[in-house]
């Protein structure tokens with residue numbers, strides 16, 4: 001950690017995956033089949049309590065309060081850190097040129113909770129840092145040739161376990177479709 005205050009930032013990740021562990025289709029688009037009312041409500045509530053949203057340039061949450069949320073957006077388009085000319089609440093970040101702590105500080109957030117919302121490369125980057133990873137699972141959706149949650153040829157549960165996270169509680173978000181949410185926590 002290079003910046004004071006960053007150590008107090010909690011990092012949560014969250015994703016919904018198909019039965020075969022995919023978060024998007026072969027065209028890197030999230031299919032409508034992966035959108036469920038209960039999961040979407042839960043996702044919005046998580047973002048409402050986040051102090052910072054972190055994602056790659058192609059990910060977004062498209063919700064009524066999205067423009068009001070502070071966010072850090074990963075892109076190679078900047079050398080390190082720069083303001084986003086299209087959004088006063090967004091900071092552009094290239095990890096090759098600046099640390100996450102520096103990006104958070106520039107975004108004005110050094111405490112509270114940062115929610116990492118994808119895509120796969122961004123999820124993978126934080127695997128050793130999540131305090132909690134919220135894994136939603138849609139057991140009746142399959143996405144052949146899709147994009148794996150962490151960009152790795154392994155079940156997301158196995159990836160989380162390999163990085164020191166343990167499943168603690170599972171709840172049913174969308175009973176009609178069997179969609180569940182499991183909180184994976186890191187032992188401290």
Ligand SMILES: NC(=O)c1ccc[n+]([C@@H]2O[C@H](COP(=O)([O-])OP(=O)(O)OC[C@H]3O[C@@H](n4cnc5c(N)ncnc54)[C@H](OP(=O)(O)O)[C@@H]3O)[C@@H](O)[C@H]2O)c1
Nearest residue numbers: 015016023024028029030056057058059074075076118119
């Ligand atoms: N099912 C779910 O819960 C879920 C969750 C998240 C995303 N998704 C979906 O998955 C798809 C994501 O596709 P994606 O992989 O293109 O997403 P992405 O991570 O949102 O965007 C990729 C872009 O982010 C930037 N980036 C990522 N890692 C970087 C790094 N280490 N350094 C610098 N820049 C970096 C690059 O932008 P530049 O090209 O500007 O350099 C890269 O092209 C979307 O359709 C999204 O809707 C689904």
